[in-house]
Amino acid sequence: MxxxxxxxxxxxxxxxxxxxxDSLASRMGGSLLTASSPGYEEARxxxxxMIDTRPALIARCSDAGDVRTLIRFAAEHDLLISVRGxxxxxxxxxxxxxxxxxxLSQMRNVEVDPASMTAVVQPGxxxxxxxxxxxxxxxxxxxxxxxTTGIAGLTLGGGFGWLSRKLGLTIDSLxxxxxxxxxxxxxxxxxxxNSDLFWGLRGGGGxxxxxxSFTFELHPMGPELLCxxxxxxxxxxxxxxPFYREFTGNCPDELTVWMVLRDAPPLPFLPEEVHGTKVxxxxxxxxxxxxVGEKLIAPLRAWGSPHGExxxxxPFAGFQQAFDPLLTPGARNYWKxxxxxxxxxxxxxxxxxxxxxxxxPQSEIFVAQVGGEAARRPIDSTAYPxxxxxxxxxxxxxxxxxxxxxxxxxxxRAFFDATAPYATGGVYLNFVSEAADEERIRAAYGxxxxxxxxxxxxxxxxxxxxxxxxxxx
Ligand SMILES: Cc1cc2nc3c(=O)[nH]c(=O)nc-3n(C[C@H](O)[C@H](O)[C@H](O)COP(=O)(O)OP(=O)(O)OC[C@H]3O[C@@H](n4cnc5c(N)ncnc54)[C@H](O)[C@@H]3O)c2cc1C
Numbered sequence: 001m002x003x004x005x006x007x008x009x010x011x012x013x014x015x016x017x018x019x020x021x022d023s024l025a026s027r028m029g030g031s032l033l034t035a036s037s038p039g040y041e042e043a044r045x046x047x048x049x050m051i052d053t054r055p056a057l058i059a060r061c062s063d064a065g066d067v068r069t070l071i072r073f074a075a076e077h078d079l080l081i082s083v084r085g086x087x088x089x090x091x092x093x094x095x096x097x098x099x100x101x102x103x104l105s106q107m108r109n110v111e112v113d114p115a116s117m118t119a120v121v122q123p124g125x126x127x128x129x130x131x132x133x134x135x136x137x138x139x140x141x142x143x144x145x146x147x148t149t150g151i152a153g154l155t156l157g158g159g160f161g162w163l164s165r166k167l168g169l170t171i172d173s174l175x176x177x178x179x180x181x182x183x184x185x186x187x188x189x190x191x192x193x194n195s196d197l198f199w200g201l202r203g204g205g206g207x208x209x210x211x212x213s214f215t216f217e218l219h220p221m222g223p224e225l226l227c228x229x230x231x232x233x234x235x236x237x238x239x240x241x242p243f244y245r246e247f248t249g250n251c252p253d254e255l256t257v258w259m260v261l262r263d264a265p266p267l268p269f270l271p272e273e274v275h276g277t278k279v280x281x282x283x284x285x286x287x288x289x290x291x292v293g294e295k296l297i298a299p300l301r302a303w304g305s306p307h308g309e310x311x312x313x314x315p316f317a318g319f320q321q322a323f324d325p326l327l328t329p330g331a332r333n334y335w336k337x338x339x340x341x342x343x344x345x346x347x348x349x350x351x352x353x354x355x356x357x358x359x360x361p362q363s364e365i366f367v368a369q370v371g372g373e374a375a376r377r378p379i380d381s382t383a384y385p386x387x388x389x390x391x392x393x394x395x396x397x398x399x400x401x402x403x404x405x406x407x408x409x410x411x412x413r414a415f416f417d418a419t420a421p422y423a424t425g426g427v428y429l430n431f432v433s434e435a436a437d438e439e440r441i442r443a444a445y446g447x448x449x450x451x452x453x454x455x456x457x458x459x460x461x462x463x464x465x466x467x468x469x470x471x472x473x
Contacts, residue, residue, distance in 0.1 A: 086150025
């Protein structure tokens with residue numbers, strides 16, 4: 001291997017000789033890539049094409065032993081590192097410029113034990129990998145709504161989706177995690193082993209170590225559920241959004257309805273003339289007996305004069321991919337997100353006027369209904385601090401050409417500022433699009449920041465794990 005200059009933790013750099021890198025590679029089951037290696041360009045691709053980060057080294061791990069070898073090596077040479085799962089983080093924190101990326105994306109195994117209703121999941125697995133392995137047994141883990149998202153980053157941030165109101169956040173089903181610490185120790189974190197670390201992992205992001213395996217509790221579910229989309233013209237939005245607020249204010253935990261405002265994609269159940277026009281979409285899942293669900297969703301289907309609907313009892317693993325075509329990798333993306341305890345009239349007004357000025361055909365305003373079981377767990381039971389968020393709004397600004405970067409980013413920021421007065425002030429760390437200042441870090445970790453700092457001081461006092469929404473020791 002050639003000599004490679006690598007950025008160090010203090011922002012300086014060190015030249016690593018080819019022989020040193022050869023020796024490192026020989027101790028790995030996986031592969032070590034430099035900028036001249038075949039596969040390097042592909043290995044640095046992330047979901048968000050806005051990110052163009054070039055690590056000096058990308059280490060594609062094959063097992064926990066590789067992770068340990070790399071962390072020991074990084075600590076010895078004081079290298080800047082990042083940890084990458086499936087590479088979905090909007091801010092691109094899975095890569096580090098000039099440093100060593102510990103890439104876990106090849107470790108994708110999901111092992112389900114139907115008898116104990118548990119799954120052991122490797123950190124490179126996607127939500128699609130998890131759904132495929134669990135739902136085939138009629139079991140589910142509550143995860144997010146896009147099948148190519150990684151389980152690791154999602155879990156470490158909290159994790160919510162269609163089943164969270166019924167089953168809690170993803171972290172609420174976490175039984176234990178295997179972690180390689182900054183001191184390159186391999187330890188387990190659970191309620192009984194290293195419980196302070198276990199608390200911090202559940203909402204504290206990738207701050208405390210590299211997780212090499214997650215063990216989750218699974219729940220009987222489906223595998224077919226009543227799911228669907230009802231699409232309304234934007235001309236009805238001024239009454240559709242308040243209807244959504246009222247309807248979701250009275251839902252049982254089994255029923256979750258999200259609302260999306262955007263230009264209509266070319267969905268086969270919509271008349272062609274509707275494609276590309278502004279619409280309000282109610283998307284829902286009923287996580288229970290479909291017959292019961294049919295009655296509950298009747299008012300949602302009866303309201304207004306929808307352009308069309310696609311509703312039925314279908315394999316839930318399939319519905320988990322329903323939004324994939326709108327969220328494919330490779331586009332330019334910038335997100336802004338707020339949490340809300342209610343959808344006030346003032347907020348509704350801002351949402352309506354922003355929809356009229358969406359900056360690109362692919363941009364959308366997403367309102368996720370959370371609450372239910374996710375809100376019932378004691379706030380201090382995990383590091384995740386936003387259980388009071390009944391709704392999470394995420395603005396997916398999305399476009400293709402770099403020439404549109406400034407216009408699209410400015411639009412998202414202006415909408416974010418206009419809606420801030422109605423928000424709780426908290427933000428889901430997995431939706432933060434850029435390097436965060438102290439105020440945004442406090443918004444992400446809330447009242448738990450000081451306790452997270454204590455955990456950080458114990459498990460990563462030198463801040464080896466820093467390319468994230470950083471809890472500084
Ligand atoms: C299209 C799309 C849809 C989404 N939908 C949802 C949703 O419905 N619900 C939801 O909750 N979130 C959702 N998210 C957000 C998602 O949770 C985050 O993007 C998350 O970071 C993805 O995890 P990843 O492993 O793919 O990330 P990566 O980019 O691989 O990693 C992100 C960060 O996580 C940390 N990390 C990753 N793996 C490890 C590990 N093994 N050990 C320690 N630290 C690690 C590191 O700090 C890393 O920088 C969505 C994201 C996208 C792009």
